[in-house]
Amino acid sequence: MSPTRRDRSVLASVVFAVLLAQVLLYPGVPDLVAAVGATTALDASMWFLVAEFAAFVVCAGLWGAASDTAGRRVPFIVAGALGGAVGYFALAVLPAALSLSFAEVLVVRALQGATTIGAFSLAMTMLMDLGGGHGRNMGAAGIAIGLGTAIGAPLGGQLYGFGPFVPLYAAGVLLVCAGGLALFIPDRAPGERRSGRLSRALATLSERPSLGLPYVFGFIDRLTAGFFALVGTVYFREAFGLDAAATGVMLGLFFAPFALLQYPFGVLSDRVGRAVPIAVGSALYGLAVVGVGLSPTVEIAGVAMVAVGVIGALMAPATMALVSDLADDSARGTAMAGFNVFGSLGFLVGMLVGGTVADEFGFLAAFVVAGALETGLALVSLPLFFRFDFEDRRAVFGR
Template structure:
């Protein structure tokens, strides 16, 4: 199989995992109520938090295990199958009489499986030659398009029946598992490491803390929109689940379509401008969504925020692969997903708690200004990494030392 064909299959797998996940977001209020959790924002918050807590616990474990095994796709397929089973069990919860506490346990188990499919498919993309920005751009466009389709279709499914998004998510993940088993892997040639060795490689590369911090804040905003954004558009503008899904799509469509060219741009000009300047503008755009007086202005702000997010995301992920050595790339990207999942958790918790206590505008301000703050605080570090010349941006396949050409 050609490298382009492998990239396409892996991107399609990432897309499928995101579609399955986002199917639930527009109708989360209705789904949680159908599963016995009530319709308040805090019940929705815990429903989303449960899955991402498992993401945090298991992302690096999957990545390090694949580094030690020397194969990613069998593990990714197993994760997709486990995630599909979790969604089917959730859909059966009302019939089986599973209480909401049990539903949260199922979400934990399903999340532990699903993160394997997600994290390892992105890592397999990073294994490909041809430019880290291009590969991460492919991942980014898959994530954005998956979220865009999932938000639109998921809202319509939830309006028809709150359990339909769960069945759709299970079917999608099952198809993803079959797809992963057809992928020819292209792992970099390196000595295979034990799981502990791969995780220990992260401690030897402290520079990874920079992209990890940006990944945390960026995904915190995504988690915020997944929870608070849905409730905001439904409460402030009287939208149903389908309407809230379309509002989310206003963000995800430009976010998806611009990821690939933005990734290529970051290969050419470096990561600093997309990461630092993009993050500042991204954060201010989030605040603008919360200030919007009417739905039209809010949707226009969502489109702008999506475009700015597309500038930041692939450059941030590519920064990880620029810094990491080939033999620890799986663990490095797994660690990035751990911090990203922690960001999602923070977005759910911070957004849910702030909205409950201070209202929507305060929540938008806190999250948006956090994005601006991390860009200002970490700007010097990003510029230093970008200007050091220690990693060739066109194709960072080797662990270059300081001063390497």
């Protein structure tokens, strides 16, 4: 195996471990928040998930800028992974040991998210640093993300059967493993440390406004992920009477095709450009989301979840590869951090809007709103593809 392929596999394994740890908590999050002192299900679950992703939004750019400034990735990945592991263990131990209020638990959750995002975002950035084709590298990242979430949902549901804190301990162990794996990867961050590099990195977005396009689509994609992590979880349990294990299986029906198809769709985007997968996917994605909410039986809902996963797999690697296409080599960490910030904002919006609408108007209204936001934002953004300069258009529309 070539060094590039080996490092691609190891980095994808780091991304996989981080996402697996994160998603282990989702199927039984109502049980988890009850165990740490919450008195409501939907609202408390929403704020527990929001606390982590709010920290992602605030801290992703800091990790990326620090990495670009230092000209190193690996030490920051290790620090983020080990810090995230401590955070997961603290969530399992401290609420009972220190009699924490639920608000204090949310602070611990935010600190865990602030460190975890460093490992995730910079592992993605190291994949951007590799050669071999951006679509191929982002396809590897996508399949790692998809497999982590595909396995995490049903596995987390099973782990909740042993107790509400078991997924937290498992998540902590996974992040320790992720930090250990990162030590075996050589740094390929472009350039050397220079004074003023931090300000240069933070100026990336204003210098390359074309990066706004993949950021918008990253926002849209993660909006629906946040929606399903919260509203979908509670919906499946209440509408169809599913327990945590069965809910994990339902979430897995989305994440399994999302995982398995990421790599081939990423390679496809290298051949045909980024515009076709993104445009076709965005046109259908919102409709598929609404289809889940309209499903009269759990079986039909499962089929609709598979469709959402296939369409998401078509879009995701092309969107991430577009970040690689458009970013300067010297500011990839900040570029990918920006993508993750917008993605985390989308996740937040998906949870907050979905949770609020579901609480006030019911689950069907929440699915319609989420689908409409997805399709509407995509349609507004698609004309921007044709405003790229010549070199950017070659990546977007194929060579």
